[in-house]
Amino acid sequence: xxxxxxxxxxxxxxxxxxxxxxxxxxxxxxxxxxxxxxxxxxxxxxxxxxxxxxxxxxxxxxxxxxxxxxxxxxxxxxxxxxxxxxxxxxxxxxxxxxxxxxxxxxxxxxxxxxxxxxxxxxxxxxxxxxxxxxxxxxxxxxxxxxxxxxxxxxxxxxxxxxxxxxxxxxxxxxxxxxxxxxxxxxxxxxxxxxxxxxxxxxxxxxxxxxxxxxxxxxxxxxxxxxxxxxxxxxxxxxxxxxxxxxxxxxxxxxxxxxxxxxxxxxxxxxxxxxxxxxxxxxxxxxxxxxxxxxxxxxxxxxxxxxxxxxxxxxxxxxxxxxxxxxxxxxxxxxxxxxxxxxxxxxxxxxxxxxxxxxxxxxxxxxxxxxxxxxxxxxxxxxxxxxxxxxxxxxxxxxxxxxx
Numbered sequence: 273x274x275x276x277x278x279x280x281x282x283x284x285x286x287x288x289x290x291x292x293x294x295x296x297x298x299x300x301x302x303x304x305x306x307x308x309x310x311x312x313x314x315x316x317x318x319x320x321x322x323x324x325x326x327x328x329x330x331x332x333x334x335x336x337x338x339x340x341x342x343x344x345x346x347x348x349x350x351x352x353x354x355x356x357x358x359x360x361x362x363x364x365x366x367x368x369x370x371x372x373x374x375x376x377x378x379x380x381x382x383x384x385x386x387x388x389x390x391x392x393x394x395x396x397x398x399x400x401x402x403x404x405x406x407x408x409x410x411x412x413x414x415x416x417x418x419x420x421x422x423x424x425x426x427x428x429x430x431x432x433x434x435x436x437x438x439x440x441x442x443x444x445x446x447x448x449x450x451x452x453x454x455x456x457x458x459x460x461x462x463x464x465x466x467x468x469x470x471x472x473x474x475x476x477x478x479x480x481x482x483x484x485x486x487x488x489x490x491x492x493x494x495x496x497x498x499x500x501x502x503x504x505x506x507x508x509x510x511x512x513x514x515x516x517x518x519x520x521x522x523x524x525x526x527x528x529x530x531x532x533x534x535x536x537x538x539x540x541x542x543x544x545x546x547x548x549x550x551x552x553x554x555x556x557x558x559x560x561x562x563x564x565x566x567x568x569x570x571x572x573x574x575x576x577x578x579x580x581x582x583x584x585x586x587x588x589x590x591x592x593x594x595x596x597x598x599x600x601x602x603x604x605x606x607x608x609x610x611x612x613x614x615x616x617x618x619x620x621x622x623x624x625x626x627x628x629x630x631x632x633x634x635x636x637x638x639x640x641x642x643x644x645x646x647x648x649x650x651x652x653x654x655x656x657x658x659x660x661x662x663x664x665x666x667x668x669x670x671x672x673x674x675x
Contacts, residue, residue: 308378313413314406315367318384321348321415322365328356338407338414347418350432357435358428358444359391371403371421379407379416383423393442393476394518400424400493400510424510425490427480427522445481447525455479455523458537462544462570469569469635473548478520479540485526492522503527503539506546513553521547534574541570549638557641560598564618565638568626571619578673585616589674594667620673621666628665629655 317336324332330352337344355363364387371381384404389397403421406413419425427433427446434449435442441459445452459479466473482488488499492507499505502524508517521543531539545566546552554562571581579586589595598621603614626634633654640650651657657665 308374308408309370309380310408310413311367311370311382313408314382314404317406317413317415318365318367318404321351322363324348325352325355325360325363328352336415338409338416341414341416344414344416347431348415351418351429354428354433354435354444355388357433357437358442359437360388360428361391362387362389362397364388365404368401371423377407379405381405381421386426386429388426388428389518390442390478393478394509395475396514396516396518398426398509398518399512400426402426402429419490422493424493425487426509427482427487427491430482430487430490440476442476442478443481444479446487447481447483451481451525451529455481458540459521459544461537462541465541465572466544466548466569469572469631470545470548475548477544477547478518479523480520481523481525483525485524488522488524499524501527503531504543506543506552508552513555515550515553517553519547519550519552534576538567538570538574542566545569549642554642556644557638558598558647559600559604560618560621561638561641563599563604563615564620564622565634567615567619568622568634582616582620582673584613585620585670586674588613589670594670594674596667598663598666617666617670620669621662624662624666624669625655628657 321333321336324330324336330349333348333352334345337348354360364385366385368383368385371383374380381403382405383401385399386402387397387399401423402418402425403423404418405416407416408414419430428444430446433444433446434452435444436452436456437443438456438460440463441456443452443456443459445455459477463477480491482491485500486496488494488505489496492499492505493511504521504523506519506521508514508519510517521540528536528539543566546562549562549565551557551562551566574581595617599614599618603617622634625637637650637654641647648659651659651662655662
């Protein structure tokens, strides 16, 4: 009732005012505030940025940053310089939608569909959504930055990168440049290692090195810390499992740079084998064969004793006995390194097969499984073993090594 009385008083007061004032009362309109989000202008800015990248026009890209925004201008200039050094082709940017409300200074984030291909290495374009930050400027919409948010940040779009290119390798490093020659050398050795076993692989190897582990998470759109204990990972560039999606090696410099000599090379060659076999797009190869074959390639010409290359599984067998089954998703599910017990036992399984039927038979098994063949049938036709006989031979090898 009190609320109703207050409402009546307000109305009566307004009516009384009109009786004593010669001017009619007009209720004031609330002040208007222009919405800073302008998808149309932002799309035009993206078109201009795409054109600048295609034309390798660094100055044109820089001009799309707000006046005085040195960081944004540097990133946009780097986008053009990186595209030039990497041979980027089929580049495209398309505004998709806002990724959140505008902040107090009028900046907003938008999801932008990005497409690109590294000429000479990627047979088809990558395609993913990235976050681009915009803000209205004096005569349009400026770019504030690229990357971050809940989307991938491709390494080459994150800022300046150092690039090394050879006919068979392409290395891009977002962090300190002093290791780029080392990365390139290991990439070239990895290509040689892989082609010794898979001579038909001619595509070449792309190695991407973000600034740190957090940069790796952003490049792969992973949860923070997901790859904190991993030295390297082979992945499609855009998260797709399409057959022609480019597959690159991504290093975690926080871990990889701790490796020395043979260990670092084994990791690089292991990942290169995954690239050659398109492992990220493979769903039918058992995990022990997927990882064991990659280590078989990486360790094939390494002259080290089993106490080093299989030390962890040997200690495990001495403690617990030989495992009953080949390693699977459980054993490979943790944040282990390539020389962990699961990887070592998978490698030894491939060694047992190569000793039995030869390297060509092992390669043939992998290729057949990649096409969806039955493991038992392939073991019988290529090695003269049943699955049980193969597992028994593998367990015996582990027991013998454990002494």
